[in-house]
Amino acid sequence: MSAKAAVVEKAEAAKGEAGVKPRVRDRIFETACDLFYRHGIRAVGVDAIAQEAGTNKMSFYRSFPSKEDLVAEYLREQEREYFDWWDGTIAPYKGDPLKQLDALFQSYLGMTCSAGEAQAECRTSRGCALGNAAVEIPEDNDMLAGIVHDYKSEIRKRLRKLARDAGARDPNALGDALMLLMEGGYYTRLTYAQNSGPVAAIAKAARALIEAHCA
């Protein structure tokens, strides 16, 4: 009853918004991303996802061959969103790697320590989706582990490149150090609520490291 009502409501809302009614698949996927991030991958069953999306398990398996496929898509989506944020953040400072690095950590700080009005929008309240997945996925799952590994390696590569462009004496070391700060920021978000954790120190720490390497 209430589930059905919710479906209709959602469908009509989307219709009035863009003229396109959200397919079941999209509703399921969006719901899954939300639940996976908030409660963890293992803790969320396909039944719960389907129900929360206002549908049922059969419709789930009509859209996704298995839960693992959905998880893989979830991880790839989070990765995409992350690098969208990255690109959008450094774009205004093209050609100035120092400012780009500064913008990254400043934006990072703003996201993780914001007023909290857009908690669902920017997924930062429970750390890094990919990193958390690395805790949960079994070691023999090469597909999921590979996605996470590629993601982290891309971050590492980008930070090292920015460090090199910024003229650091040891760009790899600086890039890795900055990565440790970022990862640490995510990790601590799991136990510290908004504004109360060590993440608050991240921007200044990053700047200090950069200055030490580029003096």
Add this chain to the structure above:
Amino acid sequence: MSAKAAVVEKAEAAKGEAGVKPRVRDRIFETACDLFYRHGIRAVGVDAIAQEAGTNKMSFYRSFPSKEDLVAEYLREQEREYFDWWDGTIAPYKGDPLKQLDALFQSYLGMTCSAGEAQAECRTSRGCALGNAAVEIPEDNDMLAGIVHDYKSEIRKRLRKLARDAGARDPNALGDALMLLMEGGYYTRLTYAQNSGPVAAIAKAARALIEAHCA
């Protein structure tokens, strides 16, 4: 059959070693710590623990009231071991906070990037046991979440105090920044194998931050 043989073997080995035969409870606990750390808490069932310990589920429930109690004990044990390492590392440099900080990060680096002979001994190959637990435990579990929170807060407190003793201009910021490095080091261990990750840069990064704050 083989399980029974393993039990006998273990019992006799311990007997010849210290004259004390390992109680079932101890065997279970040790096995559980190992499995929890390597595969995650949710991924390891009580049946698997009991079997791996050479006993069965009934003996498990004779020693532990529930899986959750075992998990709590596991987390507290990991915390104890961690602070034992901490205290042992800074002890030789009593009165010299700068050297103590240096010793901490140097030892940390040695642990996470060691030759790998004692992987089971120093539990560092899959990040921080408590931090990983924070990913897995449901948000409404106040007991387990509390244990993790207290643990992280103690680390934070200690790092801030060391920063203050070292004469940092902004000790809280320095302590938090150092904590970000440490946490980031653990987090990245989940995806990067021995010696291949950004952790290698942690000691120099810590020193640079300390120097920047204490100049």
Add this chain to the structure above:
DNA sequence: GTGCTATGTTACTGACTGGTAACTAACCTG
């Protein structure tokens, strides 16, 4: 109208989970 596609519904399988009951065997202590 006739289909075809997308979706909802119910019921089911088989494996696994945490947890318990009842009984049996070994052992150490008196």
Add this chain to the structure above:
DNA sequence: CAGGTTAGTTACCAGTCAGTAACATAGCAC
């Protein structure tokens, strides 16, 4: 030898999990 402690064995319960079968319904296109 007697009796208590410790542990192993088997069988079970109830709940949850991923995944499937079969059927019903709505709407859209022709």
